[in-house]
Amino acid sequence: MIETNQTLPNHTFNLLTENGMTTPSTADLFANQKVVMFAVPGAFTPTCSARHLPGFVENFNAFKEKGIDRIICISVNDAFVMKAWGDAQSAANIDMLADGDGAFTKALGLGKETGVFGGYRSQRYAMLVENQTVTQLWLEEPKAFEVSSAEAVLANL
Known part of the structure; x- marks a missing residue:
């Protein structure tokens, strides 16, 4: 499992925007950014x-005030689902990143097999990444939602 002070693995993602499908890399999304x-x-x-997701949407400006350059929501879903979900949640300021096959999640060591829920999925977590290096990681216990909420992350920045 990835730990603090480790660099994110190189990966190319799918990100559907208003301008169409893009394929940003880890470096594109995280280099020289908080x-x-x-x-x-x-x-x-x-x-x-x-x-x-609503917590991050509602607190977007508070994150900006703390020096955060970008907020990314990632899930083992395809780019079309992530875009539709972002639209439904008014998450225009959040990058809705698709990890369609779970390869990035597997490389991080933060996935889980859920069986009937939908197969391989990500664990629930949040992390602070500075210039591609994980500086803080908040990993939830199974079925919990405490340490990775927008409010909890803000309190720890």
Whole structure:
């Protein structure tokens, strides 16, 4: 599992924007930036839609005031689902990043097999990444939602 002071693995993602499909790399998204990335088990799922993503949307300006350059929401979903979820949640300021096959999540060591829920998914977490290096990691216990909320992350910045 990735730990603090480790560099994120190189990866190319799918990110569907208003201008179409893009394929940013880890360097494109994290180099020379201070980024909060949070992961959810699945788009449109109850806790993710009711609390996790909305907290980051509502607190976007507070993160900016703390020097955060970008907020990324990542899930083992495809780019079309992530875009639709972001639109439904008014998350225009959040990069809705797709890890369609879970390869990035696997490389981080932060995935889990959920069986009937949807197969391989991400664990719920948030991390602070500075110039591609993880400087803080907040990993939730199974079925918990405490340390990776927007409010908890803000309190720890």
